[in-house]
Amino acid sequence: MKIVTGKVRFSYANVWEPQSVNGSEPKYSVSLIIPKNDKKTLEKVNNAIEAAEKEGVSRFGSKFTSGSNFRRPLRDGDLDKPDDPAYKNSYFINVNSKIKPGIVDKNVEPILDQTEFYSGCYGRASISSFPYSINGAKGITFGLNNLQKLEDGEPLGGISRPEDDFEAIDNDFDDILG
Template sequence: MSTKVITGKALLSYEHLLTPQAGIGGGEPKYSVSLVIPKNDKKTIEKIEKAVQEAIKEGVTRFGAKFGKGANFRTPLRDGDLDKPDDPSYKDSYFLNVNSKTKPGIVDRDLNPILDPTEIYSGCFGRASIVAFPYSVNGSTGVSFALHNVQKLEDGEPLGGKARPEDDFEAIDNDFDDILG
C-alpha cells in the first residue's frame, strides 16, 4: 500500500503554490495550500485515512513501537466544523494542510502548466497529489502530507475578499470619457 493520494475535487485555501511563504513564526518559506474536502467525498477521505495508517506503520518501523500512540500524536485530517466554525468555506468539510520545500507542479484541466498567478488562487477548485509521511521532531510526533502536484479543475469565488480584476472591470472600447465621466 502506498502513502500517495490523489484527492478528489477540493477547495484551495491559503494558497501559496507559485511563491513560497514562511509560516507565522517565520522559518523556511514553503509552497503550501489547505485542501478543503467535502465530508461527502467518502472516497478521498478513505484514501487519506488509509495513507495515514500506512505512514503510522512506517513510523513504528523508523521510530519505535510507541509511534502512533499517546494524546499528543498528531494526524493531518481536521474537521472544518470543529476547527473553523466561523468560516463558511470550511462548513461540512474536512481540511488538510500540505506543503513542500520544492515547487509543486501546477497544471490546468488539460495538463497545461499554470504560471500566471491570477489563474491559481484561494477559492478555486482543484485536486492534489500528496504523500503521507511520519515525523518525530523535538518530541512532536505525527503524520503529515507532502505536496507534490496540483491540478486546477475550475474557478471559484476568491477567498479573502479580494476580487479578480475581470470581476471589477469591463473591457473598454475607445472612449475613456464615457466611463470616467
C-alpha cells in the same frame, strides 16, 4: 504513500512563492478543503494516514501513535474553523513542500499566469503521507507534490481578481468616468 485527491477547494494557496511561518524555513503550501460527502477522497486520505502510522511505528517504535502530542493531518472544518463558511461541512488538510509544486489546468497544461490559480478555485492535488518525530513532536503529515486546477471558484480571503472587477471598454473613457 502518494495519493491524488478528488475535487477539493484550495485555500491559503501559497504555491507561487514559498512563505515562512513564524520564522520557519520558507515552504510552498495550500490547505485542501474536502467535502464531507467525498467518501472516495476521504478513504484515500485515511488509508494514506494509516500507512504512514505503520511506517512511523516501524521507524520510531511501538509508542509512535500514542500520547497527547501525536498529530493527525485530517481536521474537521466544522470544529476547527466554525466561523469560516468555506470550511463548513468539510474536512481539510494543510500540505506543504520545500519544492515548488507543478501546477496544471484540467488539460494538464502548465499554468503560468499566477492569477489563474488562487485561494478559492477547485482542483485535485497529488500529496504524499509520511510520519515525523522531531523534538518531541510526532505525527503524520502530507507533503505537496502537484496541483491541478479544474474550475474557478469564489476567491477566498477578500481579494478579487481584476477580471471580476472590471469589464472591457472601448477607447471612450468618458462613458465610464463621468
